Amino acid sequence: MLKAFFLLIIVAVIGVLLSSMLGQAPLRGLTHYPASPESILLSRAKPAVTFALEPGLSLQKAGWCDVHPQTMDNLDGDAKMWLALYRHPQGLVVTAVADCQGRWEWDAGHHAAYKTLRSMERPQQDVFSIWETVTVLDRKHDPFCGTKNNMEGDSTAQGQDTGSCLVYRAKMILEFNKCAVFAEYHEDLPENLAADIAYDDRYLTDFTQRARKACQIKRLSKEEAEALAQDIAKMDVLDKGISRRSLAVWTGRMHRPGRP
Numbered sequence: 491m492l493k494a495f496f497l498l499i500i501v502a503v504i505g506v507l508l509s510s511m512l513g514q515a516p517l518r519g520l521t522h523y524p525a526s527p528e529s530i531l532l533s534r535a536k537p538a539v540t541f542a543l544e545p546g547l548s549l550q551k552a553g554w555c556d557v558h559p560q561t562m563d564n565l566d567g568d569a570k571m572w573l574a575l576y577r578h579p580q581g582l583v584v585t586a587v588a589d590c591q592g593r594w595e596w597d598a599g600h601h602a603a604y605k606t607l608r609s610m611e612r613p614q615q616d617v618f619s620i621w622e623t624v625t626v627l628d629r630k631h632d633p634f635c636g637t638k639n640n641m642e643g644d645s646t647a648q649g650q651d652t653g654s655c656l657v658y659r660a661k662m663i664l665e666f667n668k669c670a671v672f673a674e675y676h677e678d679l680p681e682n683l684a685a686d687i688a689y690d691d692r693y694l695t696d697f698t699q700r701a702r703k704a705c706q707i708k709r710l711s712k713e714e715a716e717a718l719a720q721d722i723a724k725m726d727v728l729d730k731g732i733s734r735r736s737l738a739v740w741t742g743r744m745h746r747p748g749r750p
Contacts, residue, residue: 515534515719515720515722516722516723516724517533517534517535518531518532518533518534518554518572518587518589518725519531519532519572519722519723519724519725520532520552520574520722520723520725521540521718521719521720521721521722521723522721523718524717528543528545528547528549529549529552529574530543530574530585531552531572531573531574531585531586531587532715532718532719532722533572533587533664533669533671534715534719534722535587535664535665535669535671536664536665537618537664537709537710538709538710538712538714538715539587539662539664539671539707539708539709539710540708540710540718541585541673541705541706541707541708542705542706542707542708543576543583543704543705544578544583544703544704544705547576547577547578547583547704547705548576548577549574549575549576550575550576550577551573551574551575551728551729551731551732552573552574552575552725552726552728553572553573553725553726553727553728553729554570554571554572554573554725554726554727554728555570555571555573555727555728555734555737556568556569556570556571556734557569557570557571557588557734557737557738557741558734558738559738559739559741559742559743559744560738560739560743560744561594561743561744561745561746562743562745563745563746566738567590567594567743567744568590568591568592568594568744569588569589569590569591569594569741569744570588570589570591571586571587571588571589571728571737571741572586572587572588572725573585573586573728573732574586575634576705578675578704580677580700581675581676581677581678581704582634582675582676582677583673583674583675583676583704583705584634584672584673584674584675584676585672585673585674585705586671586672586674586741587669587670587671587672588669588670588671588672588741589668589669590667590668590669590744593746593747594744594745594746595666595667595668595744595745595746595747596663596667596668596669596670596742596743596744597667597742597743597744597745598663598667599611599619599621599661599662599663600621601742601743602623602625602742603739603740603741603742603743604625604627604631605625606623606624606625607624607625607626607687607688607694608622608623608624608694608698609621609622609623609624610622614709618662618663618664618709619662620660620661620662620707621660621661621662622658622659622660622661622698623658623659623661624656624657624658624659624694624697624698625656625657625659626654626655626656626657626679626684626687626688627654627655627657628653628654628655629653629654629655631736631739632655632657632676632736632740633732633733633736633737633740634655634674634676634732635653635654635655635676635678653678653679653681654678654679654684655676655677655678655679656676656677656678656679656687656697657674657675657676658674658675658697658698658701658702659672659673659674660672660673660674660702660705660706660707661673661742662707670741670742671707672741673705673706673707674705675700675701675704675705677697677700
C-alpha cells in the first residue's frame, strides 16, 4: 500500500509538471501588437525583445530551423533559429532570433559574419549594445539575396547566382552570449554602383536610414513582454528554400566558454 501511495504521488507530481509545461507560452514565436495585423517575432529572453517594423510590411516566410555555425574548434556549433521575412517596397526585411544549444556561446557582438563597409556600436541604457554593419554580399553567400523577387514570382531570379545585395544588420547579444537577435534590411545593389559603393558615402547613409526605418530591434519591459506573449504561437519548420548552410555562415561564429 505504501509503495502504491508513493507511486500515485510521483504520477501526480509528473502530471502537474507536464500540465504546467504544456500550459506555458513558447519562449520564441510569432505574435502581434494589439490592434495590429502584423505578425512579429517575440523572444522572451532576458531582456525580452521583439522588432519595430515599418507599417505596411507583409510577412512572407516564417519558421524555425537548426543551424550549425562555424567555431574555432574542430566541431560545428549548434543553434536553433527563428526567422520571419517581410516584403519591403524597396527590398526585404529579415528578423531572427538564434539560441545556442549545449555549451556553445556566440562570439562578441562586434564580430561580423562578413567583411563590412561600415560598422558601429550603439550603446543602450545598460550593458547591452546594438551593433550595426553595412555589407555587400553576392547571391552565392547571402541566403536572402533575391528572395524578394522569388516571393513575387519572378522566374528569372530562381537559381540566379549573379548580382549583389547591400545589407544592413543590427545585432544584439543577450543571455550571457547565449541568444543573438538580428534585424536586417536587404536591397539589390545596382550594377553601376557595385564597384565603387564603398566610396559613395551619401548612398550608404541614405541606405542606412531606410534600413533603420524599415526595422529595428525593440527591447521590452516585463509588462510589455507578458502582454505580447498572450498571443504568441509556435512556429512551423522553415521551408527548405533557404539554405541551412548559408544560414550557418550568416549567423556568425560560436565558441565554448573559456575559448577565444
